[in-house]
Amino acid sequence: MIRIENLTFKYRNSKKNALENIDLSIEDGDFIGIIGKSGAGKSTLTYVINGIIPHHYQGDYYGSVKIDGDDTFDKTPSELSLKIGSVLQDIDSQMVSSVVEDEILYGLENFSIPKDEVEPRLSSSLKELGISSLRYRTIDSLSGGQKQKVAIAAILALRPKMLLLDEPTSELDPKSSVQIFQLLRDLNKKHGITIIVVEQKIMLLSEFAEKLVVMSEGKIVFNGKVRDVMKHSSELERIGINCPRVVTLSNRLIDRGVDIGKVCINLDEAEAMARGLIHG
Amino acid sequence: MKGFLDYVPGNSFLHKLNPLTKLVLSLMICVACFISENHLLLVAIILLNLAIAKAAGILPRGLMLLKGLTKISLVIFLLQLLFIRGGDILITLPLNLLITERGVAMAFVIVFRLIGATMPLALMLSITQMNDLSNVLVTKLKIPYKYAFTLTTAMRFIPIFANEMSGIIEAQASRGVELDTRNIFKKIKFVLPLCVPLLITSVKKIEGSAISAEIRGFHLRTRESCYKGYPIKKSDVGVMFFSAFLVFSAIIVSGA
Numbered sequence A: 001m002i003r004i005e006n007l008t009f010k011y012r013n014s015k016k017n018a019l020e021n022i023d024l025s026i027e028d029g030d031f032i033g034i035i036g037k038s039g040a041g042k043s044t045l046t047y048v049i050n051g052i053i054p055h056h057y058q059g060d061y062y063g064s065v066k067i068d069g070d071d072t073f074d075k076t077p078s079e080l081s082l083k084i085g086s087v088l089q090d091i092d093s094q095m096v097s098s099v100v101e102d103e104i105l106y107g108l109e110n111f112s113i114p115k116d117e118v119e120p121r122l123s124s125s126l127k128e129l130g131i132s133s134l135r136y137r138t139i140d141s142l143s144g145g146q147k148q149k150v151a152i153a154a155i156l157a158l159r160p161k162m163l164l165l166d167e168p169t170s171e172l173d174p175k176s177s178v179q180i181f182q183l184l185r186d187l188n189k190k191h192g193i194t195i196i197v198v199e200q201k202i203m204l205l206s207e208f209a210e211k212l213v214v215m216s217e218g219k220i221v222f223n224g225k226v227r228d229v230m231k232h233s234s235e236l237e238r239i240g241i242n243c244p245r246v247v248t249l250s251n252r253l254i255d256r257g258v259d260i261g262k263v264c265i266n267l268d269e270a271e272a273m274a275r276g277l278i279h280g
Numbered sequence B: 001m002k003g004f005l006d007y008v009p010g011n012s013f014l015h016k017l018n019p020l021t022k023l024v025l026s027l028m029i030c031v032a033c034f035i036s037e038n039h040l041l042l043v044a045i046i047l048l049n050l051a052i053a054k055a056a057g058i059l060p061r062g063l064m065l066l067k068g069l070t071k072i073s074l075v076i077f078l079l080q081l082l083f084i085r086g087g088d089i090l091i092t093l094p095l096n097l098l099i100t101e102r103g104v105a106m107a108f109v110i111v112f113r114l115i116g117a118t119m120p121l122a123l124m125l126s127i128t129q130m131n132d133l134s135n136v137l138v139t140k141l142k143i144p145y146k147y148a149f150t151l152t153t154a155m156r157f158i159p160i161f162a163n164e165m166s167g168i169i170e171a172q173a174s175r176g177v178e179l180d181t182r183n184i185f186k187k188i189k190f191v192l193p194l195c196v197p198l199l200i201t202s203v204k205k206i207e208g209s210a211i212s213a214e215i216r217g218f219h220l221r222t223r224e225s226c227y228k229g230y231p232i233k234k235s236d237v238g239v240m241f242f243s244a245f246l247v248f249s250a251i252i253v254s255g256a
């Protein structure tokens, strides 16, 4: 459970607030997507959750962030990492090893996972991301997408109860992106892991996430069920977020008084709506 | 100088040695170089370095290193040649410059030393994974993990830094900036301004690595955390003895 209360943060050496009056509650088992233009403060929001702010980046900090009741000021990022696994946006600097196997081992070692549990965790996390064949490859030799999968595998192996991912599919092709989100949904549904994912591809979020947080200029402008947020497609467009076509289409129909019940957020729903309109 | 330190995977006898052994071997080769003033021994050490490269399957890199170092050595050689004086005068040059017997001998010693002592470290880093190195530093030499991590992270970034550097130089060259000039001062004048942004991105990257380590439990790590064992095997003992023998022979030869 994460509680962010009235949080304002300004990086040192920066003129404007990176985050402004943020109030956000995340419950255990949530699947939350965070979206917003570049520079909106998404990454900064992930930093205040995993403790990189205030422990690594300093600045003016007002308000509080609590993880399961503990203030992030009182816990080091390492201690917080026992609960929250983070995948950072910059994949290259994220690697601490030269070989894939060691990259996965790194966190397991730090967490002092019992020796007999290490190998099963290592191989299963590689398998879950479909990269078992990369185990002995050097990190330098991997593509951006492969590195992204390694970074996710390294965090999965730690089995955190919350996962925080900053644009985890930015280097991936559409097919792999969907696979990653399917994996996230699996983790969320089967193991109850809380998922918080920053993602630019709104199609993926509307398909997989349950809730959506929309950020603009350091503020949260919308926060709620994906469908409820999607009702505001014209406002979203204004702050640089292009909703999926089906969303804009169904919103327009609703505006014109056509009774379609609810906003369609994916193709299946749009198809059902179209059938309903034709037959009804 | 592209790709001269990054890890080259392999299965050779040398790859399989304990990282500590590799560290000892390369340091002892350096020590032997600095003790010895004997040309023959120094040349033998350079050949030994090449043999090590060959055995580790990285001979091309060994030769590349040798070539690079020889180029650098040329300047040093000339300086030493002119400034060290002693023994018979071989050639008298204008501007009161002399080339002496001792100047020639010492210039060779210094250049051979430089080459012989730089190669083993670079070769060792090419066949040792940084994680393994930091793990033995922590478990065997009892160095605090914080320092081991800093050291190995910095080393890991040297090849990345070099790659980016050559990337920038190529980009500049393709835009018509003349970097292939023979004039070393001109070259420095071109390259220095390019270094600054590179330095900034590198510092950012190292910072990123530190953050990443931190959110993966860096501060929770203890000496017992290390998963892989790093036993000292018979082959390690053998190589350590060989290293000692090398230093010993350097002492004997220079004492004689």
Ligand SMILES: Nc1ncnc2c1ncn2[C@@H]1O[C@H](COP(=O)(O)OP(=O)(O)O)[C@@H](O)[C@H]1O
Residues within 6 Å of the ligand: A011, A012, A013, A014, A018, A036, A037, A038, A039, A040, A041, A042, A043, A044, A045, A057
């Ligand atoms: N380390 C930093 N120091 C100073 N300002 C920063 C730093 N990181 C980000 N910012 C600024 O904070 C704002 C939000 O950035 P960020 O959280 O990275 O946005 P996003 O992830 O949505 O693209 C931007 O204006 C950015 O320039």
Ligand SMILES: [Mg+2]
Residues within 6 Å of the ligand: A042, A043, A044, A089, A166
């Ligand atoms: Mg970002």
